Amino acid sequence: MAEKKIMLGNEAIARGAYEAGVKVSAAYPGTPSTEISESIVKYDEIYAEWSPNEKVAMEVAIGASISGVRAMASMKHVGVNVASDPLYTASYTGVGRGLVLVAADDPGLYSSQNEQDTRCVARAAQVPVLEPSDSQEAKDFMKFAFEMSEKYDTPVIVRTTTRLSHSQGMVTLEERQEVPDKPYERNIGKFVMMPGMAKGRHVYVEKRMEAMSEDGGGFFVNRAEYKDTSIGFITSGIPYQYVKEVFPEASVLKLGMVNPLPRKMIEEFASKVDKLYIFEELEPVIEEQVKAWGIPAEGKNIFTRQGEYSANMLRRVLLSEETEETQPARVPARPPILCPGCPHRSVFSVLKKLKIHAAGDIGCYTLGAVAPLSVIDTTICMGASISSLHGMEMAKGKEYIKNWVAVIGDSTFMHTGVNSLMNTVYNQGTGTIIIVDNSTTGMTGHQDHAATGKTLKGKTVPAISIYHFCKAIGIEHVVEVDAFDLALLEKVIREETERDEVSVIITKAPCVLLKGNHFPDVCVPVSEKCKKCGACLKPGCPALTKKEDGSIAIDITMCNGCGLCMQLCPFDAIAKEPK
Numbered sequence: 001m002a003e004k005k006i007m008l009g010n011e012a013i014a015r016g017a018y019e020a021g022v023k024v025s026a027a028y029p030g031t032p033s034t035e036i037s038e039s040i041v042k043y044d045e046i047y048a049e050w051s052p053n054e055k056v057a058m059e060v061a062i063g064a065s066i067s068g069v070r071a072m073a074s075m076k077h078v079g080v081n082v083a084s085d086p087l088y089t090a091s092y093t094g095v096g097r098g099l100v101l102v103a104a105d106d107p108g109l110y111s112s113q114n115e116q117d118t119r120c121v122a123r124a125a126q127v128p129v130l131e132p133s134d135s136q137e138a139k140d141f142m143k144f145a146f147e148m149s150e151k152y153d154t155p156v157i158v159r160t161t162t163r164l165s166h167s168q169g170m171v172t173l174e175e176r177q178e179v180p181d182k183p184y185e186r187n188i189g190k191f192v193m194m195p196g197m198a199k200g201r202h203v204y205v206e207k208r209m210e211a212m213s214e215d216g217g218g219f220f221v222n223r224a225e226y227k228d229t230s231i232g233f234i235t236s237g238i239p240y241q242y243v244k245e246v247f248p249e250a251s252v253l254k255l256g257m258v259n260p261l262p263r264k265m266i267e268e269f270a271s272k273v274d275k276l277y278i279f280e281e282l283e284p285v286i287e288e289q290v291k292a293w294g295i296p297a298e299g300k301n302i303f304t305r306q307g308e309y310s311a312n313m314l315r316r317v318l319l320s321e322e323t324e325e326t327q328p329a330r331v332p333a334r335p336p337i338l339c340p341g342c343p344h345r346s347v348f349s350v351l352k353k354l355k356i357h358a359a360g361d362i363g364c365y366t367l368g369a370v371a372p373l374s375v376i377d378t379t380i381c382m383g384a385s386i387s388s389l390h391g392m393e394m395a396k397g398k399e400y401i402k403n404w405v406a407v408i409g410d411s412t413f414m415h416t417g418v419n420s421l422m423n424t425v426y427n428q429g430t431g432t433i434i435i436v437d438n439s440t441t442g443m444t445g446h447q448d449h450a451a452t453g454k455t456l457k458g459k460t461v462p463a464i465s466i467y468h469f470c471k472a473i474g475i476e477h478v479v480e481v482d483a484f485d486l487a488l489l490e491k492v493i494r495e496e497t498e499r500d501e502v503s504v505i506i507t508k509a510p511c512v513l514l515k516g517n518h519f520p521d522v523c524v525p526v527s528e529k530c531k532k533c534g535a536c537l538k539p540g541c542p543a544l545t546k547k548e549d550g551s552i553a554i555d556i557t558m559c560n561g562c563g564l565c566m567q568l569c570p571f572d573a574i575a576k577e578p579k
């Protein structure tokens with residue numbers, strides 16, 4: 001009997017890639033996509049890597065496909081923006097062997113800076129999108145995506161969302177398909193996209209999209225489930241599950257291919273139901289096309305474009321039921337906070353003391369924006385800290401940024417920060433950049449990157465030195481400082497922000513949650529010395545609380561023993577004890 005296994009959506013995507021005979025996988029981490037690569041790496045048959053960013057990952061996959069093997073890239077939705085340059089043109093070139101981009105969207109913004117819908121990118125890039133509804137489909141659709149990619153000579157996007165990526169379902173496992181490498185054939189009309197060639201390929205792209213739309217009615221991923229025809233839903237992905245739960249007797253057109261749309265199938269379904277609803281999370285991608293074909297339907301006029309959908313939301317809107325989600329969440333709010341012992345807190349405490357603002361970036365250190373640290377003033381996208389600080393300077397002059405720095409993490413620096421720093425050097429910016437180097441991609445769960453000295457496959461490799469990189473592009477003042485050495489940090493930040501030329505401070509201390517990184521002690525209050533000044537509480541370490549009498553308590557189950565509070569106490573009222 002076939003083996004069955006409970007799998008996360010992301011594990012099932014990885015399994016689908018394995019069974020489809022994928023040989024190369026490249027990715028940059030990003031919630032909710034990260035576990036795809038972390039699962040793929042377990043298959044010895046697949047070469048898997050963390051690339052420094054999504055554009056590079058996409059290009060690695062494109063190269064592998066051109067060379068004749070099945071290849072994939074995976075990333076979160078905003079990563080698709082970074083990868084969009086190669087993606088738009090790979091749409092024209094088509095593929096060698098199958099090429100799949102897995103894009104993980106985040107309706108509800110569980111861990112993202114926006115709620116963009118990858119289907120919109122796919123429409124613009126004229127690339128097909130498959131959207132599974134559970135783990136089994138996640139695996140099956142991956143395999144189908146590779147077949148489609150080769151049949152229609154196109155990259156294929158498999159779109160997942162947080163709910164699918166991070167929930168589990170039963171999956172039937174199958175054997176890996178051994179796909180022979182396609183012999184390489186030079187074909188510049190297809191793979192060299194200069195205007196003359198691209199014009200011809202654009203014609204092909206249009207034809208391919210029409211062909212897929214025509215053929216879509218026969219794809220197993222699209223299916224009409226006719227029941228009571230007084231009400232019909234067109235839906236896809238996870239929202240399909242909500243429709244089935246709330247309206248088990250309704251007719252449903254379940255679209256597994258959401259771009260291009262199978263027009264004939266949709267027209268037929270619409271003609272057979274009395275009342276048509278289009279139930280899709282985020283943007284009205286299906287709805288706008290269906291309406292453009294003159295088919296009346298209810299959609300975003302009643303269902304929101306924002307946030308994640310749910311069965312209760314459907315009940316509320318269509319059945320006017322009072323459901324629990326209309327009440328505020330029943331759990332106490334727990335705002336995100338830097339961990340006890342996080343080296344970023346130490347850096348921010350100095351910046352705060354010096355009343356310095358920071359153009360921020362994306363990572364755990366984004367939490368420096370909120371009280372009590374309140375140091376980060378901007379967060380846009382990965383790499384934007386350095387370039388936006390430069391923009392401020394070019395707009396307002398050197399004096400304006402004298403009390404500003406850019407703050408960027410090590411992984412984010414390797415991702416796109418390097419380009420921004422080159423720009424500052426090239427265009428003679430004078431800003432100070434603090435690279436908070438905690439030796440990992442902390443925010444997404446400790447992935448390695450080019451400056452950590454380990455690959456996704458676990459191989460030890462020479463770590464790219466951030467220090468030497470900065471030096472090599474011509475920055476004279478590059479200083480490495482222990483992130484917990486407050487006195488030195490303060491001195492260095494004062495000196496570097498005074499300079500009339502670009503400078504870089506690399507604050508170093510590994511993420512406190514990294515395996516094997518333990519401070520040997522915990523911090524304990526020395527009550528008789530405490531003057532209740534509150535200096536230790538200023539950086540907002542969650543292990544410290546103020547007691548009723550104004551003195552402090554330290555929760556030793558939370559304390560990681562970094563000693564930041566101890567350094568801040570002017571009265572030696574905090575000591576260290578072995579754990």
Ligand SMILES: Cc1ncc(C[n+]2csc(CCOP(=O)(O)OP(=O)(O)O)c2C)c(N)n1
Nearest residue numbers: 030079362363364409410411412441442443
């Ligand atoms: C384009 C893009 N790709 C991926 C992500 C997901 N992501 C958010 S922060 C981050 C990196 C954080 O690592 P680092 O800069 O080292 O900071 P840390 O969290 O370790 O403090 C990643 C990969 C994203 N937001 N945008």
